[in-house]
Amino acid sequence: MRLLAHLLLTWEANFNNYQSCRARILLIIQSQFKRFPNPTSMPINCSLCQVEAIFLFDAKDLNRKISDETFSYYRCPKCQLAFLPQIPENLDDYYSGYYQFPTLETIAQTAAGERFKLEMVQQFKTAGKLLEIGPSIGVFCYQAKQAGFEVDAIEMSTDCCKFLSQEIGVNAVNSDNPPEAIKNMAAHDVIVLWHNIEHLPDPWACLEQVSQNLNPGGILVVAAPNPDSLGFRVLGSKWPHVDAPRHLNLIPLKTLVEYLEPLKLKPLMTTTNDPGAQYWNRFSWQIYLMNCFNYNGKNYSEKSRLEWIFWAAIGYIISLPLALLERRNLKGSAYTAIFKKETLTT
Numbered sequence: 001m002r003l004l005a006h007l008l009l010t011w012e013a014n015f016n017n018y019q020s021c022r023a024r025i026l027l028i029i030q031s032q033f034k035r036f037p038n039p040t041s042m043p044i045n046c047s048l049c050q051v052e053a054i055f056l057f058d059a060k061d062l063n064r065k066i067s068d069e070t071f072s073y074y075r076c077p078k079c080q081l082a083f084l085p086q087i088p089e090n091l092d093d094y095y096s097g098y099y100q101f102p103t104l105e106t107i108a109q110t111a112a113g114e115r116f117k118l119e120m121v122q123q124f125k126t127a128g129k130l131l132e133i134g135p136s137i138g139v140f141c142y143q144a145k146q147a148g149f150e151v152d153a154i155e156m157s158t159d160c161c162k163f164l165s166q167e168i169g170v171n172a173v174n175s176d177n178p179p180e181a182i183k184n185m186a187a188h189d190v191i192v193l194w195h196n197i198e199h200l201p202d203p204w205a206c207l208e209q210v211s212q213n214l215n216p217g218g219i220l221v222v223a224a225p226n227p228d229s230l231g232f233r234v235l236g237s238k239w240p241h242v243d244a245p246r247h248l249n250l251i252p253l254k255t256l257v258e259y260l261e262p263l264k265l266k267p268l269m270t271t272t273n274d275p276g277a278q279y280w281n282r283f284s285w286q287i288y289l290m291n292c293f294n295y296n297g298k299n300y301s302e303k304s305r306l307e308w309i310f311w312a313a314i315g316y317i318i319s320l321p322l323a324l325l326e327r328r329n330l331k332g333s334a335y336t337a338i339f340k341k342e343t344l345t346t
């Protein structure tokens with residue numbers, strides 16, 4: 001029986017294919033053997049559904065190697081949220097050296113390469129007040145400002161806020177609690193979270209405040225890692241977008257859409273195949289290889305240029321046939337979803 005339990009769990013942790021019936025079986029097995037790293041022995045509940053979550057896997061900080069600690073992720077059998085329930089007290093340490101501050105010229109060049117982000121927004125809004133939550137060094141803020149939007153930003157890094165206000169020239173609010181920070185801000189026509197929602201301890205509170213802040217007819221853009229992706233199914237805890245312990249919540253697209261509906265936010269567009277998502281597909285295979293073939297304890301960004309180019313090329317070649325699968329049925333590594341706040345008349 002123990003062997004059967006072990007096989008089932010290994011299978012589940014590696015392939016993450018959570019049909020509710022198998023999830024229930026695993027929950028029963030967990031309750032029988034209690035071999036899971038939950039030091040409190042208290043049930044761990046999904047932050048959205050409040051149902052008991054199932055141990056998913058142990059993950060390490062493979063991307064940045066800040067420590068050798070292990071982080072236990074869980075998954076909700078109902079909404080499929082994959083999450084890290086025990087957030088490390090020293091989470092700030094895992095962002096140490098996270099931000100590099102380039103020249104404005106480099107920002108402009110990067111922004112030109114990521115023009116698809118602005119074009120996605122401009123399909124639905126071309127002017128007005130725009131808020132970016134978690135802009136980091138502000139490449140998108142720069143794009144939006146250049147395009148004529150009046151740009152606000154909420155950013156947890158003090159250094160980034162200084163850079164955003166002094167170099168990019170936008171109004172930056174320094175806060176690690178976006179739902180609280182938004183309460184004090186005027187309404188916006190566009191709110192964007194480009195790969196930020198997975199970093200938030202309480203994404204639900206943030207989305208609720210976003211919904212309240214948006215003007216009727218305003219749009220919300222959420223881009224995030226996709227826990228329904230092929231990469232997550234195949235690579236499990238070693239999928240670079242797990243990015244333990246910085247990624248706290250991997251929200252399935254379906255769950256996001258269902259959560260936002262009663263908040264009067266209707267999806268206008270959902271994709272895992274935009275240029276950003278395609279980049280993250282390649283990135284996941286390339287960084288997986290770099291993390292696997294690591295002989296000197298350095299993280300992938302510290303590899304020699306030659307070594308980096310070699311693994312990036314191998315990862316790129318591997319990603320080509322896999323792209324045929326990733327580009328179908330919302331199986332890409334990341335999704336981008338655009339929602340519209342209901343107008344007063346609808």
Ligand SMILES: [Zn+2]
Pocket residue numbers: 046047048049050051076077078079080081
């Ligand atoms: Zn749930």
